[in-house]
Amino acid sequence: MKEKPSTTEYPAYYQDYMNRVPEGNIITLFKEQERQTTNLLQGLTDEQASFAYEAGKWTIKEMIGHLTDTERILSYRLLTIARGDMTPLPGFEEDSYVEQAKFIQMTVESLLAQYKAVRASTIALVESLGDQDWIRQGMANGHVISVRALAYMMLGHERHHHHILHDRYFASAMYPLNRM
Template identity: 80%
Template sequence: MAEKPSKTEYPAYYQDYMKLVPEGNIVALFKEQERMTTNLLQGLTDQQASFAYGTDKWTIKEVVGHLTDTERILAYRLLTIARGDVTPLPGFREDAYVQQADFTGMTVASLLAQYKAVRASTIALVESLNDQDWTRQGMANNYITSVRALAYILLGHERHHHNILHERYFASATYPVNRM
């Protein structure tokens, strides 16, 4: 399954995420993104990953935790809809999730291990889907959403946060550069 979803398959507020996802084999896109995220984060020290570019902004550790939590939630939605379950699925409050988690108390290595485990599970799920599964639709956060839209939203969401990490965190004049 490599075909991008139409604009009728997801809420309009996800359009910016969709624009970030290139054409290609969906499984290959998930695997490549996992390599990119791993490469981006594995060299960070805990001090660097504890950086936030503003007083009311998440730390890098919190961004990674948010990516992992969001993937868990969206993959559950994807699974539920792919299996034909018509139960309306709730939204979630990302800030509340980050606030309740102790991502800043975790190491970069443990956050990255969680991310990789969740991504491996998502890839296995995506690989298991057949053509009919991809086009199924269900209700998530009060919007009709398709299985393939959820997969692309996952990819676009992470690309969005990669951009923020590069533009606002790593490019910040106050980012703690490793001075060895």
């Protein structure tokens, strides 16, 4: 699948995520992004990954956990809609998920292992889809959304967080053992 979703296939507030995804084969994009994310984060110490750029913001560990949880949820939505299940799917409160998960107590290594496992599962799911599956639509968080929009949202969401990591975390003068 190479064609990006049209603006009628997702809520307008996801447009920024869609704009962040380059043209290309969706499977290749997922695999390349996994390598980028792993390369970006695998060398971090637990001290570095416990950094938040300001009070009330997530630590890098919490962001890794958030990326993984969000992909889990979006993959479930993708699966449900691709299989023709018309059950309306709920939204989720990302801050509550992060707070309940206690990602800060985990190691970077364990967080990245979860991330990689979830990404491998997502890639396997996306690879299994037929042409007709990509255009199916369903309801998630009170909005109509297509299978292909969900796949692009996963990619765009992660690219959004890469940008935040570079601009707000790694570029901060307060970042421990600054690696920039």
